[in-house]
Amino acid sequence: MANRTPSAKLTLSYPLYGCAFASNSSLVVGGGGGPGRNGVGNKLTLLDTSDATEISEDAELELSANEDNVTSLAVGPRKDRALTVFAGVNSSPEDIKKGKNQHFRVFGVKSAAKRSGEKDKISELARDALFVHKDADTYQRILRLSYPYEGLSQLGVIATGLSKDPQIAIFDVPSSGGARWKSRGRLDIPTEAMDLDVVQTGPDTYQLAYCTESDIFVVEVSKASISEPRCVFNITPDEGETAKASFKALRYLTPGFVFTVLNKPKSAGVALHGYRLPNKDQDYASLSVRAQLPRSVSKATGLAVRNLSPVDTPSDKQDDTQFVVAVAGNDSSISLFTMEHKSVGRIDMLANLAPFQVLKSVHPSNITGLSFSFAPPKGPAKAAPELYIKLASVAVGFTTVVHSIPLKKYIDKAAPARKGGPPKPSRYIVALKSKGESPTHIIVLLALLTLLMAIIGQTFVEMNGLSKPILHVHRVFPASWTVPLRKIPIPGQQKSIGDLLSDARPHHTQQLVIKHGEVTEVGPDGLPDLHVGIHDQEVHGPATPWENLGAQDRDLWKQRLQRSGHWVEDMGEAIFKGVLFGEIGGAIGNIVGEAL
Known part of the structure; x- marks a missing residue:
């Protein structure tokens, strides 16, 4: 397979603020010019991305010009040919002044039957207010849904933006789709969430994690209760410094790990951190894996993560898998990484967070949204001429770009063969080779390790009286x-x-x-x-x-x-x-x- 990343680009008639894949070939985007801006509408558009080199419009819904633009969106369950889309759209300024802001919107996307001559159609199904405070500046900045498992309900979470009284609202998403949803409750938080995500841990248990600029919190959600937020990590300034890094984005990898993007102080660069979450007997998360964005990127603006071998049910244990990570920079670049999840006995760990490509100048303006398509087909990996996972990005400058990242079948040669199945377990990984550290760094590291081992060896023989004193360790230990x-x-x-x-x-x-x-x-x-x-x-x-x-x-x-x-x-x-x-x-x- 050639080492290439095909891309397709489409320019729409309005600025874009959100995107989400509905399938491997369908992408939903939304945005607009807000209320009272002549010539720039507020819209929701369904795009066909089945062609790796061309994007086409399938359907579009013109929203009210008196209301706000789409600020956040997520794709919910599909039933037959109907698809549910959740979005954040503030009501008109006049309604907000009256204390009425139905910011939570539910849309239906009906796919046309093949050969029927009909076109796909988008329509609004419901609208409501999930935030209870009446702050006129508040809007629905963040919207996330838990990963969809067949036959199980998803959990949705939204968070406020620009609010004097920050909140997180939680709601059920029935697997049957449509406008049927149910509020589970709200969390009043002292500091606004920079980002949040939610993961399903059982048939009806979930955990949500959110980050402020300096802290990570987790919340347990069950059918009976919602726990108080528990701080599991806090950023402290580096030694001798007063300024500290700040969290920009957060995503769950598994119920035991979260992945974050941090902007360093004084626009000094971007760090990527994977954390092992604590169990009930522990207090704080621990750093498991880290990496840096190129020095040309001073701040990050977005994050997307996709598991290439997800489990079938939330109760299943995650085996070895590869994650694909995309981070948008303030220079309109997208840095792509792979990361391995390893399962050794009862121990799970993250490893090999390494870049494999930097997509430069993807958009002419700031990137506002990133989304990966669904993972490859379940079951044994099948040989195919070309297989891709798609990455969509949207920008305030009206542009949508879809990159197709090539995948390949991977067979774990160290794993035992399965009776009655393939010779070895197989899964998908990115076909492009990740870039390790430079040879110079490796040589310096090896030299330092050699020197350290020599010192340790000399220390050992002196402590046991097997050599004349050279380091004089008896004076120290x-x-x-x-x-x-x-x-x-x-x-x-x-x-x-x-x-x-x-x-x-x-x-x-x-x-x-x-x-x-x-x-x-x-x-x-x-x-x-x-x-x-x-x-x-x-x-x-x-x-x-x-x-x-x-x-x-x-x-x-x-x-x-x-x-x-x-x-x-x-x-x-x-x-x-x-x-x-x-x-x-x-x-x-x-x-x-x-x-x-």
């Missing part, structure tokens, strides 16, 4: 550091935990600790490796004597040691007396508990 933490051997080579403790005790008089290694150090049983040695709280974190552990933690540790082949019940618990055990709570506790 305590004598008790002469024996490092030892990794417990793998099954088949391991000693019992009693033998390991007996081997270690003659070398020092301080208490011993048994702890887990890093989450990325996965042993043969799919769990983090175990280590044994002397304890230093500043280095290894907090630890608790066996006698002070709770019953649940004792059971988890015994099962963990038993599973790895280092302890059996016949040994008894006396060998643990006086031994410290590292924390098994948080992420490690979840991993161990789920696996056992």
Whole structure:
């Protein structure tokens, strides 16, 4: 497949502020000139993007010239040949002065039957006010729907813009489509949301995440209740600085990860961050993956993300997949990245956030909206002459551009073959090669790593008296550091935990600790490796004597040691007396508990 990204461009008669794919070939766009602007209408247009090099109009709805333009939109469920579109359109200034602003609009798009001679048609189905405050400047700035699963209702969320009393409104989207929707409630928030997204976690449970300029919050939504927002991440200024970066956009990747775009202070560039969300026992999200936009981009204006192998139901576990990321810059460029989601045992992680193409000068004006088409067909990947995922972008300068990003079939050679199915599991990935770091950076990094390893090696031999002092580490480190933490051997080579403790005790008089290694150090049983040695709280974190552990933690540790082949019940618990055990709570506790 050729390494190319075909594109098609269309100029409409009005400025565009939103776009959303209705299918792989249909795109809905909206915008307008607002109230009282002669010559520039407010419209909603259905576009045909089936041709990779040409865009054509299928249908258009002229909205009231006395009301505001379309500010946000999302495509809802389809039933037969009917499609539901949700949008934000403020009422007329006269109605708003009277305290009436029906900003929430529902439209129906009816596709014409083939060979009937009819044209597609767009019509308004319903309008309502979901925000309760009567602020005249408020408008519906953000609109998101959860990912559509067959037979399940979606959840919709909207957020205010320019409001003195910021709100987030939540509503149901029945799978049957049409104008039938139901409000689930509202959240009054002290600071306006810069962006938000929603993900389905069960048949009728959801989580929404939103970001202000400096914080990320999550909210649990069930049939019975909506939780209070919980702050899971806060941006702090870099050391020595007073200004700090600010969040611009946020999207869910899976229920466990969100992806964000941050504009650095003083227009110093754009950072991309993927965060692992905390579970109920943790307080804050942790950074999992990061990247930078080209230096020519001083600020970002938009974000779109698409999972190329989504799960079939919200209860399914996400396996290995690739995400495609598009970030719009203030120079009218679009930076394209790929990112991998890896599932190793019970551990999920993000990796390889890498650019594969920069689309320069896509529009003659600022980009206001980005949208990816739906993911490739479900089931085993099929060979095809050409297969694409499409990226639509719209701009205030009346232009719509659709890029077709080539995909290819990927077979995981390391995965076991499936009985009765294809030889190996297959999925889709972007066909264009991602660009890694430059050779210069790699050479410098390797040189630094070599120097670091040499220093560590010399430190080790000096601490154990195997070399004449060169670094004089005995002046810096305590004598008790002469024996490092030892990794417990793998099954088949391991000693019992009693033998390991007996081997270690003659070398020092301080208490011993048994702890887990890093989450990325996965042993043969799919769990983090175990280590044994002397304890230093500043280095290894907090630890608790066996006698002070709770019953649940004792059971988890015994099962963990038993599973790895280092302890059996016949040994008894006396060998643990006086031994410290590292924390098994948080992420490690979840991993161990789920696996056992």
